[in-house]
Amino acid sequence: MGETIDPSRRLWDQIVALRPRVYRFAYVLVRSPDEADDLAQAALERAMTRHEQWQEGTRLDSWLFKIVHNLWLNRLSADNVRRQHRPALSLVATEEDGVRTAESRITLALVRRLIEKLPHDQRMALLLIVVEGLSYREAADILEVSVGTVTSRLARARIALRAALDDDAHQTTGGMIAAGGC
Amino acid sequence: MTSFDDATLVAYVDDELDAEAAAAVEEAMKSDAGLDRMVRALRADTDLVRAAFEPMLHHQLPPLRIEGEGARTTMLPAAQRPPQRTSVPRRAAWHMAMAAGLAGIIFGASMVHLTAPTVEGQPQIHQAVKTDRQVEMAALVNLLENQLSGTTADWHNDDTGNSGTITVVRTFQTAQGQYCREFTATSMLDNVPATVTGIACREDQAQWRTRRRVVES
Numbered sequence: 555m556g557e558t559i560d561p562s563r564r565l566w567d568q569i570v571a572l573r574p575r576v577y578r579f580a581y582v583l584v585r586s587p588d589e590a591d592d593l594a595q596a597a598l599e600r601a602m603t604r605h606e607q608w609q610e611g612t613r614l615d616s617w618l619f620k621i622v623h624n625l626w627l628n629r630l631s632a633d634n635v636r637r638q639h640r641p642a643l644s645l646v647a648t649e650e651d652g653v654r655t656a657e658s659r660i661t662l663a664l665v666r667r668l669i670e671k672l673p674h675d676q677r678m679a680l681l682l683i684v685v686e687g688l689s690y691r692e693a694a695d696i697l698e699v700s701v702g703t704v705t706s707r708l709a710r711a712r713i714a715l716r717a718a719l720d721d722d723a724h725q726t727t728g729g730m731i732a733a734g735g736c
Numbered sequence: 737m738t739s740f741d742d743a744t745l746v747a748y749v750d751d752e753l754d755a756e757a758a759a760a761v762e763e764a765m766k767s768d769a770g771l772d773r774m775v776r777a778l779r780a781d782t783d784l785v786r787a788a789f790e791p792m793l794h795h796q797l798p799p800l801r802i803e804g805e806g807a808r809t810t811m812l813p814a815a816q817r818p819p820q821r822t823s824v825p826r827r828a829a830w831h832m833a834m835a836a837g838l839a840g841i842i843f844g845a846s847m848v849h850l851t852a853p854t855v856e857g858q859p860q861i862h863q864a865v866k867t868d869r870q871v872e873m874a875a876l877v878n879l880l881e882n883q884l885s886g887t888t889a890d891w892h893n894d895d896t897g898n899s900g901t902i903t904v905v906r907t908f909q910t911a912q913g914q915y916c917r918e919f920t921a922t923s924m925l926d927n928v929p930a931t932v933t934g935i936a937c938r939e940d941q942a943q944w945r946t947r948r949r950v951v952e953s
Contacts, residue, residue, distance in 0.1 A: 563909065563913035566909060566913075570800065573797070573800070574792075574793040574794075574795075574797075575793065577792070577795065577797060578789065578792040578793055578795075581792055581795070582789075582792075587795065591797055591798060595800065595801055596884050598800070599801075599884055599885060599907050600884060602907065602909070602915060603881075603907060603915055603917075603938070605915075645788055645789065645791070645792065661784065662784065662787055662788055665784045665785065665787070665788045666788045669785070669788055669789075680785060681789060683750060684750070684781075684782050684785045684786065685785060685786050685789045689752065690747070690750070690752050705743050705746075705747060705752075706743055708746060708750070709741075709742045709743040709745075709746040709747075710742075712742075712746045712749075712778060712781060713742045713746070715781055715785070716774075716777055716778060716781060719777075719781070719784075720777075
């Protein structure tokens with residue numbers, strides 16, 4: 555018995571391996587490192603005690619994000635004040651950026667500033683779909699909105715980002731992508 | 737010339753369009769340099785956005801407060817602990833007990849099978865007069881099954897007038913992969929205070945078995 559690995563044990567290892575991404579999602583949600591860690595750990599714990607609710611064949615990361623989001627919603631409703639005191643998001647860079655070229659460092663700093671300025675809902679869509687690679691459907695399930703809502707939030711975020719980067723690069727070419735089409 | 741709205745273009749870049757709609761975008765890109773440029777730029781933005789969020793994956797995080805017993809590190813306390821815990825000797829004792837295997841440390845007549853209520857948050861219903869034990873166990877199972885570590889629940893038996901408080905302290909996993917939770921229960925039974933700490937381990941489907949109970953006072 556001692557050498558066999560329990561399947562739930564293996565699942566727990568997979569869950570722990572996802573902790574940095576769960577923390578990141580929580581951090582973008584609550585914007586406080588301590589609170590994000592607390593939320594992420596609470597989510598891992600909940601996932602562990604309810605591991606049989608995870609359906610094999612579905613994305614484990616998506617399930618964990620959903621748990622984080624649910625816990626966050628519960629906390630919000632338990633403490634409405636929190637909503638008004640949310641600090642600004644800071645996507646702090648680390649030395650890891652040091653290896654990039656000066657030019658791309660500047661671009662990255664600009665991208666971070668632009669993302670920080672995005673409305674919260676657009677940023678969450680950007681994180682789940684562009685960064686985490688979830689489908690629109692999966693992101694909509696986590697955020698508890700329709701696919702249409704996620705689609706338009708993401709489009710607004712990406713187009714705003716594109717326009718600002720375009721401005722920055724002084725690229726005034728074309729006008730082909732007029733907002734809303736024609 | 738075909739034109740596409742922002743959402744369609746973005747969905748194309750994110751591989752969310754069906755084959756027919758994607759083919760229409762690709763067809764238009766062939767003759768529309770501006771559209772082609774926009775799609776390439778959006779694709780490049782994906783990399784930029786990922787890079788912008790990347791550093792957060794390297795934040796220094798505190799040790800997990802939940803641990804599998806297979807890990808060689810010691811178990812760590814939950815963020816919210818009940819007050820006055822003498823954590824060092826207790827932790828060592830738990831750790832040894834876990835290493836020895838849970839089956840060896842069953843104390844007293846505490847091998848109780850507990851069944852969780854089938855509906856979350858809904859206590860078991862007894863038609864007869866409830867004993868304090870029944871009320872406490874129903875509260876305990878609900879807490880173990882549904883609440884996070886650090887959560888405290890009160891119970892009160894209307895039939896006897898007695899009451900108590902239970903706190904889930906932490907969660908861990910045994911080497912066999914079973915999930916267990918440590919709890920502390922205080923009660924006032926006929927004006928006699930009592931404090932009990934114990935471990936309950938989850939069998940399958942909402943069944944909990946208390947593995948150890950230590951009466952502190």
